[in-house]
Amino acid sequence: xxxxxxxxxxxxxxxxxxxxxxxxxxxxxxxxxxxxxxxxxxxxxxxxxxxxxxxxxxxxxxxxxxxxxxxxxxxxxxxxxxxxxxxxxxxxxxxxxxxxxx
Numbered sequence: 001x002x003x004x005x006x007x008x009x010x011x012x013x014x015x016x017x018x019x020x021x022x023x024x025x026x027x028x029x030x031x032x033x034x035x036x037x038x039x040x041x042x043x044x045x046x047x048x049x050x051x052x053x054x055x056x057x058x059x060x061x062x063x064x065x066x067x068x069x070x071x072x073x074x075x076x077x078x079x080x081x082x083x084x085x086x087x088x089x090x091x092x093x094x095x096x097x098x099x100x101x102x
Contacts, residue, residue, distance in 0.1 A: 009087035011038045011080065019083075039084045046077040 007021040010031075014020045022031050053070045056062040 007090075008032070008035065009083060009090060010035050011042055011084055011087065013083075039087075042077070042080040042084060046081050049073055049077050 007023050010020040010022055012020060022035065024032060026032060049070075053074055056066060056070055
């Protein structure tokens with residue numbers, strides 16, 4: 001049986017918002033590179049959106065509709081980034097933290 005640590009959580013979801021996984025030992029394979037590229041695009045988009053939101057918060061002229069749009073987009077970006085962080089965390093080698101202390 002394959003354990004969850006052997007599967008890569010992909011940066012997109014399937015039907016019904018169910019998670020998609022990749023089972024491969026090849027980090028340079030087509031699907032791995034595609035997932036890497038999409039993760040990079042998601043991180044970049046979130047960074048740009050964070051800057052936009054910061055500017056909107058500092059402006060007295062930001063409308064309620066604009067703030068609602070930003071909250072909607074930030075929610076989606078946070079969902080993407082959480083998935084990326086979860087995926088990357090699962091792929092980290094597990095080691096005993098006491099080993100690095102000596």
